[in-house]
Amino acid sequence: MWSLFLNKRYSSPFTNPVFVSTLLIIFVLVCSNIHYTEYQITKDVLAFFLGPATVALAIxxxxxxxxxxxxxxxxxxxxxxxxxxxxxxxxxxxxxxxxxxxxxxxxxxxxxxxxxxxxxxxxxxxxxxxxxxxxxxxxxxxxxxxxxxxxxxxxxxxxxxxxxxxxxxxxxxxxxxxxxxxxxxxxxxxxxxxxxxxxxxxxxxxxxxxxx
Structure with a gap:
């Protein structure tokens, strides 16, 4: 939500929600010293919903x-x-x-x-x-x-x-x-x-x- 607000307030390629969110995730993982294998487990939960989300585009x-x-x-x-x-x-x-x-x-x-x-x-x-x-x-x-x-x-x-x-x-x-x-x-x-x-x-x- 914060990245969407930022993009609407300051419209720029560098405030794109995908770009901002990616940087934030990398920042949090590095600062928290979370290993990729640990992140992979939680990522798979989100990735599971990509299928239904893609199918939903048919609507x-x-x-x-x-x-x-x-x-x-x-x-x-x-x-x-x-x-x-x-x-x-x-x-x-x-x-x-x-x-x-x-x-x-x-x-x-x-x-x-x-x-x-x-x-x-x-x-x-x-x-x-x-x-x-x-x-x-x-x-x-x-x-x-x-x-x-x-x-x-x-x-x-x-x-x-x-x-x-x-x-x-x-x-x-x-x-x-x-x-x-x-x-x-x-x-x-x-x-x-x-x-x-x-x-x-x-x-x-x-x-x-x-x-x-």
Whole structure:
């Protein structure tokens, strides 16, 4: 609640609730000298509710289904383009920096949710641990900077913002979309799921070819 109040009072990427909450948790764990294995036990309790929370996104989606159906073609086109462009830009940028093939393949999966990304990483010979780190960082950065960037670019339509959050910042972005509105949350949830499916099919063929 305090992080939400802070973000409303001082709107900035650095007052994003996800970013502030993460810093607070790290601060408390370090100051309390709590080991990760101890934290893991309590974290699993919260993680259990991620499943029901994700399923609950179907409710606002059903309530706003007419908006999605009216924009089904541009929505899918934007989603597919976002998936492909994200992979290609990441690969070409990292290749220009002369990073190893393993790092490139691991980071190219950064826009899909962690469980899917780790499984796909093993297929394309990436590192699952690196992939998980890149996925989490991407979600945080997307949630932090996404609203600011879209506001600067004058992108205010709920459907467009939801697609952007879900496609590029997966679960953490969907949480940010939910903070903006019901329609944004619904569209972001669909985008997150479909993006995971698209990349799962595309990655085993596209990424090895791009990283040759």
């Amino acid at each position: 606002p989606l059903y309530q706003n289904r007419e908006v999605l159906f009216r924009n089904i073609i541009p929505s899918f086109a934007g989603l597919l383009a976002g998936s492909l462009v994200s992979i290609m830009v990441t690969v070409f940028l990292l290749k220009s920096l002369h990073l190893s093939s393993e790092i490139i393949r691991s980071m190219s999966l950064k826009t899909i949710t962690t469980p899917i990304a780790i499984e796909v990483a093993s297929i394309i010979h990436g590192d699952g641990i690196l992939t998980a780190i890149f996925v989490i960082l991407t979600g945080m950065v997307g949630a932090m900077t996404g609203p600011w960037i879209m506001n600067k670019m004058k992108i205010y339509h709920p459907l467009s913002r939801g697609l952007a959050f879900g496609t590029q910042a997966h679960g953490i972005g969907t949480a940010q979309a939910a903070a903006e509105g019901e329609l944004q949350a619904a569209i972001a949830g669909v985008a997150m799921g479909l993006n995971g499916i698209f990349v799962s099919f595309l990655a085993p063929f596209v990424i090895p070819w791009l990283t040759k």
